[in-house]
Amino acid sequence: MSVKIVAAQQKMTAYLDGEIDHHNAAFIREEIDNAVMASKPEVLKIDFDNVTFMDSSGIGLVMGRYRTLSMYGGKLIVSNLSPQFYRIMKLSGLEKIAIINKREK
């Protein structure tokens, strides 16, 4: 599992690579939170294009980051979800509070 964070102006993107489960969710959380708290971007995009597995720990991770951003008025975008991950995310009702996008093609 790896996290690559790219920041440009007020927009930050976290590219996740690998499997998101309970075992490595804590690592991902720390990587993202450290970067977010350091620069408080207006928008945080979490990119799932290279995620190969996700269970409900992924929902917890995204909901947790949503709360972190809400504390200072930041916005969350979740992008490139596979159809399977999209189905999991929708169970949480996340699409009502954040922007969630499926993978293209």
Next chain:
Amino acid sequence: MKILNEFRMTAESKSVNESFVRGTVAAFAAQLDPTLEEIADIKTAVSEAVTNCIVHAYAHCVGKIYIYVAICEGGLVKIKIRDKGCGIADIKQARTPLFTTSGGERAGLGFAVMESFCDKVYVRSKVGCGTTVTLIKKTGGRAENG
């Protein structure tokens, strides 16, 4: 339902085993020649049940997780995940979407994911004794003569 093949394993409740267990169960079920989506569904549901043993059942200790998988005629996969942990007092409440006793980073959607990715989910539990989650998943089933 005639069992074509079955498999058992025991794993310690360490989070590093989560990916090993779901991967192994999915590899075993692959004998039925399921679709990639069905394999992903099985992996996800197993990951939920195993993670619950680690996070909830054995919250303050390391215990054993007992896994049983049977593949049956007609492409049916039956998976049992059992722990001897704290047990669940109110199963109906536990299965309610968004209910969690952990808060923080847990969404309370593990059972909802299992239910949406499997055909049937049965939960048996006794406080102080443990919990058994049974997952039933129908697959395309092209291995009738297995």
